[in-house]
Amino acid sequence: MSVLNEVLAANAAYAADFGEKGALALPPARGFAILTCMDARLDPAKYAGLAEGDAHVIRNAGGRASDDAIRSLVISYKLLGTREWFVVHHTNCGMEFFTDDVMRGLLASSFETAELRPDGFHDVGAEPGSAEAQYIDWLTISDQARSVTDDVRRIKSHPLVPARIPVYGYVYDVATGRLVEVPEATAAGAAA
Amino acid sequence: MSVLNEVLAANAAYAADFGEKGALALPPARGFAILTCMDARLDPAKYAGLAEGDAHVIRNAGGRASDDAIRSLVISYKLLGTREWFVVHHTNCGMEFFTDDVMRGLLASSFETAELRPDGFHDVGAEPGSAEAQYIDWLTISDQARSVTDDVRRIKSHPLVPARIPVYGYVYDVATGRLVEVPEATAAGAAA
Numbered sequence: 001m002s003v004l005n006e007v008l009a010a011n012a013a014y015a016a017d018f019g020e021k022g023a024l025a026l027p028p029a030r031g032f033a034i035l036t037c038m039d040a041r042l043d044p045a046k047y048a049g050l051a052e053g054d055a056h057v058i059r060n061a062g063g064r065a066s067d068d069a070i071r072s073l074v075i076s077y078k079l080l081g082t083r084e085w086f087v088v089h090h091t092n093c094g095m096e097f098f099t100d101d102v103m104r105g106l107l108a109s110s111f112e113t114a115e116l117r118p119d120g121f122h123d124v125g126a127e128p129g130s131a132e133a134q135y136i137d138w139l140t141i142s143d144q145a146r147s148v149t150d151d152v153r154r155i156k157s158h159p160l161v162p163a164r165i166p167v168y169g170y171v172y173d174v175a176t177g178r179l180v181e182v183p184e185a186t187a188a189g190a191a192a
Numbered sequence: 193m194s195v196l197n198e199v200l201a202a203n204a205a206y207a208a209d210f211g212e213k214g215a216l217a218l219p220p221a222r223g224f225a226i227l228t229c230m231d232a233r234l235d236p237a238k239y240a241g242l243a244e245g246d247a248h249v250i251r252n253a254g255g256r257a258s259d260d261a262i263r264s265l266v267i268s269y270k271l272l273g274t275r276e277w278f279v280v281h282h283t284n285c286g287m288e289f290f291t292d293d294v295m296r297g298l299l300a301s302s303f304e305t306a307e308l309r310p311d312g313f314h315d316v317g318a319e320p321g322s323a324e325a326q327y328i329d330w331l332t333i334s335d336q337a338r339s340v341t342d343d344v345r346r347i348k349s350h351p352l353v354p355a356r357i358p359v360y361g362y363v364y365d366v367a368t369g370r371l372v373e374v375p376e377a378t379a380a381g382a383a384a
Contacts, residue, residue: 003222003223003224003276004276004360006222006241007240007241007278007371008371009241010239010240010241011239011240011241011369011370011371012370013241014238014239014241014369015239015368015369015370018368018369021233021369022366022367022368022369024232024233024366026231026233026284026286027232028232029232030195030198031195032195033230038225038248038249038250038264038268039218039248040216040219040220040221040242040244040245040246040247040248040249041213041216041218041244041245042244043237043242043244045235045237045238046206046237046244047202047203047206047207048199048202048203049198049199049201049202049203049205049206050232050235052232052233052234052235052238053232053233054232055232056230056231056232057230057232057251058230058251058252058253059249059250059251060250060251060252060260060261060263060264061250061263061264061267061268066260066263067260067328068252068258068259068260068261069252069260071252071253071258071328071330071331072230072252072253074299074325074328075253075286075287075295075330076230076253078295078298078299079286079289079290079295079298080286084195084196086199092218094218094267094271094272095267097271098271103267103270103271106270106271107266107270107352130351130352132350132351132352133266133352136259136263136266136352138263138267139263158324159322159324160299160322160324160325160328168196174214174216175214176207176210176214177203177206177207177210177213177214178203178204178207179199179200179203
């Protein structure tokens with residue numbers, strides 16, 4: 001069965017037992033938002049105990065405080081009333097294993113190697129290379145505690161973010177499922 | 193109990209029963225990615241049937257194909273081997289209920305009204321206004337089928353996206369839990 005058919009079958013089963021969820025309100029019931037990584041091993045609803053309707057979840061490669069993540073957070077508070085935010089990066093993140101130069105080199109060349117590399121990465125693509133990657137900041141990570149702290153600071157210093165919103169900084173450990181606080185980040189994210 | 197303590201308590205319970213999940217590999221086991229909205233009512237793991245380790249999940253306000261979402265998708269395929277992508281917007285999305293001008297006006301003024309407005313939106317903030325909002329494209333939506341199709345087209349035409357990746361376009365119905373295909377989007381997203 002293809003991925004598409006698997007997803008549609010799972011969705012039909014979910015919708016068949018949808019219950020009262022169709023009546024949930026638009027604003028997050030518990031008034032908070034989580035910014036975290038797209039990593040497949042992370043399920044924020046599970047690791048943070050969210051039911052449908054509870055909280056906004058923003059995800060990108062690394063869980064970084066990109067301009068787009070900040071766009072989403074500002075909408076989250078200004079239109080939909082969230083008043084506490086979490087930034088959650090994680091151990092063994094793919095963003096730690098390359099640099100802008102590596103990504104630019106990979107995307108500028110053309111190759112096809114479907115097998116997994118020793119470092120766990122696929123390296124795929126038969127299309128002609130493109131220099132476009134040189135114009136993108138890939139937002140790689142060299143140290144998780146540092147990246148969480150940097151991102152909390154960027155969010156807190158953004159002119160559209162109210163000082164009274166606390167931003168908590170955590171690293172999710174993919175080996176244990178635990179959220180580990182980054183005290184420096186949480187201190188930087190304290191409500192004023 | 194504060195939100196922070198609730199989240200940490202839920203996380204402790206999750207980690208206490210983590211089982212074999214600590215051994216999951218970094219690349220998504222089922223080789224696909226979903227781009228969807230941050231909306232609190234959406235749980236992509238539930239609506240698409242994902243276990244931890246299965247698929248990348250990218251979320252922002254609207255589920256839009258922003259530059260940052262495309263950064264994440266390119267990393268998803270190039271380093272971590274995903275080969276099929278979904279774009280999933282949804283009914284009753286907050287992004288349908290305002291425009292760039294409205295958002296810019298809200299953020300340029302200073303006010304504090306904690307109560308919910310008749311249209312379901314909070315309108316909060318006592319900080320001084322900022323003109324910064326004029327420099328942000330808020331990526332609002334006027335029609336979901338159109339926004340899904342536009343976003344699939346933007347992804348497919350990006351110079352770093354291989355033509356052989358199919359991109360499926362869907363609208364999630366928050367009243368029923370069902371994924372409804374946008375045929376024009378899926379056609380635009382067909383693998384070449």
